[in-house]
Amino acid sequence: MTTIGFIGGTGPEGLGLAMRMAVAGHAIRVGSRRIERAEDAATTVRDAVTTAGGSPDVSGALNADVCAVADLVVIVVPFDGHExxxxxxxxxxxxxxxxxxxxxxxxxxxxxxxxxxPQGSATEQAQALLPDAPVVGAFHNLSAKKLQDLATPMRGDVLVTSDDADAKQTVLDLVAQMKDLRGVDAGPLAASKFVEDITALLLGVNRRYKAQAAVQLVGLD
Ligand SMILES: NC(=O)c1ccc[n+]([C@@H]2O[C@H](COP(=O)([O-])OP(=O)(O)OC[C@H]3O[C@@H](n4cnc5c(N)ncnc54)[C@H](OP(=O)(O)O)[C@@H]3O)[C@@H](O)[C@H]2O)c1
Structure with a gap:
C-alpha cells in the first residue's frame, strides 16, 4: 500500500483519482488550502469507496501536511494556481x-x-519548479465525472511522461493497479504538451457528443 497525497484534492479530478486509487488499495490523503474542505472531501472519498465495497484509509489535511506524510503526491490544481x-x-x-x-x-x-x-507544458513547469522531485505527467485525459462513477468501469489509456525512468515505471505500475485502465509510456517530459493538448480536444468532442470520452491507443498489444 502506498500513501498518496492530493494537492488540490477537493476538486472533481482529485476526488475521482483518489476514489479510484483507494479502490486499488492505497491510503489517500486529500489536501486543500483549508482543513475543513480537506476533511469534507476525505469524507466524500471514504463514503464513495465504502459504498463500492471497499474499506478505504482516507483522511484530509492541509496541502503541506499531506506532502509531509505521502509517499507520492498528485498535483490536481487549476493551471492558474499551478506555479x-x-x-x-x-x-x-x-x-x-x-x-x-x-x-x-x-x-x-x-x-x-x-x-x-514557457517550459512547454504544465508538467515541465512543475519539473522546473520542483528540481529535487522526479515529476511524472499522467491522468490528464481522464474525465473526473467518469472517475467518480465507481459503478462503471473506467476504460482508457493513461499516457505517462517523465525524464526519470524509475518514477515513470512506478506510475505505470500504479495505473496497472487501477482496474480497467492501461498505462502507456508516452515518452520524456518533452512529450507532455501533446498529452495535455489532447484534453482540450477531448473536451470539444465530449461537448459535441454529450459524452466523457477517453483516449485508447490500438496496436500496442
Ligand atoms: N475536471 C476534469 O475532468 C479534469 C480532467 C483532467 C485533468 N484535469 C485537470 O486537473 C486539475 C484539477 O481539475 P479540477 O476540475 O478538479 O479543478 P478545480 O476543481 O478547479 O480545482 C481543484 C482544487 O484546486 C484548489 N485550487 C483552486 N484554485 C487554486 C489556486 N489558485 N491555488 C491553489 N489551489 C487551488 C481547490 O482546492 P482548495 O480550495 O480546497 O484548496 C480546488 O478544489 C486541473 O488542472 C484540470 O485541468 C481536470
Missing part, C-alpha cells in the same frame, strides 16, 4: 515523486484550448 502551488510546496515535497495531472486549459468563446507555457 504558485509548486513554489509554496517545494520544501514540503522535497524529493518525493510528483504526478502532475494539471492541464493549462483556456476557453475562447467556449472553445477549449491550451495556453502556451
Amino acid at each position: 504558485a502551488t509548486c513554489i509554496d510546496l517545494r520544501d514540503a515535497i522535497g524529493a518525493k515523486l510528483v504526478i502532475d495531472a494539471a492541464v493549462p486549459l483556456t476557453f475562447n468563446d467556449g472553445v477549449p484550448g491550451v495556453v502556451d507555457v
